[in-house]
Amino acid sequence: METPEPVFKIRDLDFYYGSVLALNQINMDIFPNLVTALIGPSGCGKSTFIRCLNRMNDTITGTRVEGQIRLKGMDIFGPGVDLIQLRQRVGMVFQKPNPFPQSVFDNVAFGPRVVGLTNNKSELDVIVEQSLRRAVLWDEVKDHLYENALSFSLGEQQRLCIARLLAVQPEVILMDEPCSALDPIATLHIEELITELKNNYTIVIVTHNMQQAARVSDFTGFFWLGELVEFTSTVKMFTRPENHLAEDYITGKMG
């Protein structure tokens, strides 16, 4: 099988919070239509790393990046990069579901309206339904589209956030601990959704839950003190890791 062209090529990436080096010489390829999981102890840099991929760290003052991240060939730190467009192409789902205190419909229609995709009601209807279907939420909310999003369960809210993101037609979905606020069943729903979504999107997920990384991902990267210590297929990582730190972390011998 031919190796597909990576969606993201990360080369010699350093990241600083002030003078503190948080990421040290990260090199990674992220492949299309696969799930890449990032694991490692707290403070190892995995969240910092994922936030580099759509330049979310730009919102923190005093940060600095060196090295290169290319999104399908485009240098995302290059001059003239439109951040709104970048974040539309590379969307993000956060730890806690954060729907707007508006109706389900307005939440999903928000993106298409803002980026100017459309403002036409019937077109929006189509986008909203399609996005909710893709997030496997449609059946649960189709009769409640104009109810406040906050009245739904946390698991449904998180899927709504995913639907909201899908509405702007992203290429990559970044997920930063998307299930840490959810119960086990809601978690399984999100995990199944992730597997479903990878048919159409590239997914990068940060998780503290190693078992979750094992269940949902194709590739796993283990971060340790700001370095990407091991990056390999998930099956290999969880059956025959090469690095002893990765082995110790996965087997719970660390810390």
Add this chain to the structure above:
Amino acid sequence: MLHGIRSTFDREFDAVRTELLEMSVRVDTAIDQSMKALLERNTEVADNVINGDVEINKARFKIEEDCLALIATQQPAASDLREIIAILYMIVEMERMGDYAAGISKTVILMEEEPLLKTFKKIFKMAEISRHMLSDSIQAYMKRDPVWAREIAIRDNEIDELYKIVFQRLIRIMAKEHDMVARCTYLMWCSHNLERIADRVINITEQIVFMTTGMLKEFE
């Protein structure tokens, strides 16, 4: 095999079950072909069985790898976990059955043009029953039927009885006619291999009981 929300796990698990099924067909074919080789004194067929054993071994390692990956990545529990453990045992048993079939084929090659003996029929009966036991055990596994599994194990008594008869007859012939010793010894090896194949089926049925009931029990 209740399919719930863990469809990824269910799908991957089903793939392993299919591989197990395919492996059992390979093993059954190997036994069948080794007996054909014996009946026809066909060294070409015997060679095929011997060479084909590599594929059976490969299938075993592939399933082992897949089970390892399932355990490591999907954290199976309860009946799922027991089934995976059972599969890991079952494939070792089947792999050994493949070795026994290859063993029969090797004996066929050693026998060359030695003429056949009457005892032969009983040896074929042993092969027939063993093959039934194997295919029944795989079906009992697919149907998750511990009662059927127990019944299959009981059929080993028939095999043991036949083996005893074959063994005694061959001894008697050897005692009488010294130029028959080599021929009889070869057939003794073949019947021994068939007896062992049936014993391996019993181990499979024990695994079916374990995975369906959680009970670890040895069938005598």
